[in-house]
Amino acid sequence: MLLPILRRLAEMLFVMFGISVVVFGIFFATPGADPAARIAGRNATPEVLAQVRHSFGFDEPLPVQYVKVMEKLFISRDLTSFVNRGEKVIPAVVESTPVTLSLVFGAAVIWVVFAIIMGMIAAATRGGIPDRLLMFLGLVGISMPVFWVGSVANLITQSRFHHTFLFSWVPGLGYTPLTQNPGMWFKQLVIPWITLAILYIGLYGRVLRANLVEAYQEDFIRTARAKGLSERRIMVRHALRTSLITFVSMFGLDFGALVGGGALLTEVVFNLPGVGRLTYVALQSLDLPFIMATVMYSSFFVVVANAVVDIAYAWLDPRVRDAR
Amino acid sequence: MSDATTDATLPKTAAAETPEGPWRVALRKLFRDRTAVGAIIVLVLIVLACCAAPLYAKYVSQSDPFQSNLDGSITLDGNSVDIMQADTAGLGLGVTPIGPTWHGQYFFGADNQGRDVAARMLYGGQNSLLISFFATVVTLVLAAIIGTIAGFIGGLTDTVLARLLDVLWAFPVYLLAISLSIVFISKGIQIGPFTIPSNSLILPIMIIGIVYVPYVARPIRGQVMSLTRSDFVLAARCLGVPSFRILVRDILPNVTTTLIVFAPLMMALNMLTESALSFLSIGVQPPNASWGTIILDGEDLLYTQPMVAIAPGLAIIITVLALNFLGDGVRDAFDPRAKLRVKKD
Numbered sequence: 325m326l327l328p329i330l331r332r333l334a335e336m337l338f339v340m341f342g343i344s345v346v347v348f349g350i351f352f353a354t355p356g357a358d359p360a361a362r363i364a365g366r367n368a369t370p371e372v373l374a375q376v377r378h379s380f381g382f383d384e385p386l387p388v389q390y391v392k393v394m395e396k397l398f399i400s401r402d403l404t405s406f407v408n409r410g411e412k413v414i415p416a417v418v419e420s421t422p423v424t425l426s427l428v429f430g431a432a433v434i435w436v437v438f439a440i441i442m443g444m445i446a447a448a449t450r451g452g453i454p455d456r457l458l459m460f461l462g463l464v465g466i467s468m469p470v471f472w473v474g475s476v477a478n479l480i481t482q483s484r485f486h487h488t489f490l491f492s493w494v495p496g497l498g499y500t501p502l503t504q505n506p507g508m509w510f511k512q513l514v515i516p517w518i519t520l521a522i523l524y525i526g527l528y529g530r531v532l533r534a535n536l537v538e539a540y541q542e543d544f545i546r547t548a549r550a551k552g553l554s555e556r557r558i559m560v561r562h563a564l565r566t567s568l569i570t571f572v573s574m575f576g577l578d579f580g581a582l583v584g585g586g587a588l589l590t591e592v593v594f595n596l597p598g599v600g601r602l603t604y605v606a607l608q609s610l611d612l613p614f615i616m617a618t619v620m621y622s623s624f625f626v627v628v629a630n631a632v633v634d635i636a637y638a639w640l641d642p643r644v645r646d647a648r
Numbered sequence: 649m650s651d652a653t654t655d656a657t658l659p660k661t662a663a664a665e666t667p668e669g670p671w672r673v674a675l676r677k678l679f680r681d682r683t684a685v686g687a688i689i690v691l692v693l694i695v696l697a698c699c700a701a702p703l704y705a706k707y708v709s710q711s712d713p714f715q716s717n718l719d720g721s722i723t724l725d726g727n728s729v730d731i732m733q734a735d736t737a738g739l740g741l742g743v744t745p746i747g748p749t750w751h752g753q754y755f756f757g758a759d760n761q762g763r764d765v766a767a768r769m770l771y772g773g774q775n776s777l778l779i780s781f782f783a784t785v786v787t788l789v790l791a792a793i794i795g796t797i798a799g800f801i802g803g804l805t806d807t808v809l810a811r812l813l814d815v816l817w818a819f820p821v822y823l824l825a826i827s828l829s830i831v832f833i834s835k836g837i838q839i840g841p842f843t844i845p846s847n848s849l850i851l852p853i854m855i856i857g858i859v860y861v862p863y864v865a866r867p868i869r870g871q872v873m874s875l876t877r878s879d880f881v882l883a884a885r886c887l888g889v890p891s892f893r894i895l896v897r898d899i900l901p902n903v904t905t906t907l908i909v910f911a912p913l914m915m916a917l918n919m920l921t922e923s924a925l926s927f928l929s930i931g932v933q934p935p936n937a938s939w940g941t942i943i944l945d946g947e948d949l950l951y952t953q954p955m956v957a958i959a960p961g962l963a964i965i966i967t968v969l970a971l972n973f974l975g976d977g978v979r980d981a982f983d984p985r986a987k988l989r990v991k992k993d
Contacts, residue, residue, distance in 0.1 A: 342815030
């Protein structure tokens with residue numbers, strides 16, 4: 325059991341190293357432009373440029389530059405923004421992490437619950453009208469740009485129907501920490517949660533339905549029927565259990581990817597000050613140190629999350645555990 | 649893409665006398681699928697409408713959708729109406745662009761610069777379609793090359809390529825796209841004598857195309873690997889058929905099917921990615937427009953003239969939905985063993 329875990333961890337470290345090299349390459353070693361000018365932002369004075377060149381070691385060979393940048397990012401953690409003079413990058417990223425986690429956790433709960441309900445109803449009525457309708461709605465959900473859904477949600481809940489009893493409870497856009505006012509935290513996040521969940525409900529509902537329909541053709545379902553079990557029991561205890569395997573491994577990947585930047589668009593539309601919005605603000609001002617830090621930290625989070633999911637998965641599933 | 653089409657026509661003509669080639673069977677299946685045919689019709693209509701953008705701007709909207717028009721006015725039902733109207737709410741100091749007229753001019757209203765949103769949508773649609781189409785071509789071509797090389801040659805080449813794909817695959821798509829965009833779009837690229845300006849459409853095409861390569865290259869590599877070990881390839885090797893010929897005659901046609909199944913789904917994904925990047929202002933750059941940038945323009949007017957943001961969003965949804973439906977149909981027709989297709993008929 326220990327060996328596969330170690331191997332997976334080694335793999336994780338390799339991928340992290342690879343990503344750091346790719347990010348470094350994109351930001352510092354792309355041909356055709358002066359990286360110092362990019363780091364320093366628009367309208368940088370020659371003094372600032374010289375300072376950037378010196379502190380990032382641009383006159384030294386690439387491997388030395390790589391080490392210097394990684395040191396700034398992960399060891400001394402004193403990478404500073406040149407657009408907003410002197411603002412430390414890493415603390416800002418750490419500070420905005422709870423917002424992103426709040427958004428993604430809530431959305432995940434909604435999407436898992438609704439996707440399971442949707443997949444089960446569709447599989448139970450396969451070929452019928454509810455099935456077709458749900459699968460169509462699922463495809464619509466997958467086909468909508470999330471930032472547009474967010475804008476329309478804002479239009480409805482903040483403006484057009486805000487004065488009606490339906491949405492008068494929706495507070496203005498923004499974020500209140502859970503520890504400060506749990507009620508407000510919840511109210512401000514409900515609409516963003518639903519917005520973010522819609523895409524995934526469609527995706528997971530469709531995948532779950534396909535897996536359930538497949539499971540229904542297995543011999544053990546026929547055996548269960550022959551034993552005289554009720555349809556509900558067959559669905560929940562027999563078909564759903566095996567179908568959830570894909571669901572769970574997909575969930576691990578998507579959850580990681582969302583925390584690591586996928587929630588960016590939702591955060592921007594709903595003005596939630598998470599890591600994604602931080603990246604967005606930095607994008608608007610071409611603040612490269614900020615973008616580099618959020619990209620690096622977020623991708624590392626995703627990689628670690630994936631490794632954890634894989635290990636947990638191996639732990640849970642005896643077939644995977646023994647196959648390794 | 650031209651590779652795929654020549655490949656697609658070759659076996660068809662060769663199989664003219666024999667009962668029916670696999671390509672023809674697949675196409676016949678596809679055209680019998682009513683949803684898929686409906687999706688194709690919708691897509692053709694959208695493409696035609698976007699191609700007609702210059703005609704629309706000239707004869708219907710009668711304004712230049714790339715020129716701001718803050719002082720203009722149009723005649724509606726015999727009355728002259730300003731395009732930028734004085735605010736009635738608050739202090740009445742600002743101006744609000746005209747809302748949807750549902751007539752030829754300013755059908756969906758005007759944006760903040762007094763430009764016709766409907767005409768801009770048709771022009772923007774051209775860019776959205778172009779980018780998502782060519783990004784798909786880039787993804788499929790690169791993925792086919794990398795996947796086939798890795799799977800067919802194996803050994804060290806495979807290890808290196810597979811590891812590279814692993815790294816890119818673990819990289820969240822949007823973050824990779826953002827990193828590439830911000831670096832290239834802030835200053836453009838200059839490599840030797842070639843200069844790609846920062847507002848060129850080539851940049852979003854390349855960025856979106858590259859970002860999704862691992863998603864297609866990994867399954868292709870697996871497929872090529874299992875084909876290389878299959879009995880008919882072994883038989884060909886025993887007969888002394890050269891490797892290159894095996895690659896071209898036995899392996900590539902199989903890979904082509906996979907690429908065709910991927911194409912509409914990738915294009916749908918690319919369209920969503922393009923709109924997202926443009927919405928973040930790192931996709932299509934002004935003065936060019938795309939459906940994503942028009943939604944971004946509409947964001948400022950969301951509570952006053954919501955149609956500016958809603959209309960291009962609906963255009964994206966309809967196009968992506970049609971592509972997804974087409975993708976389902978193509979998969980059913982070309983890959984009947986696909987896992988997702990268990991029931992039906």
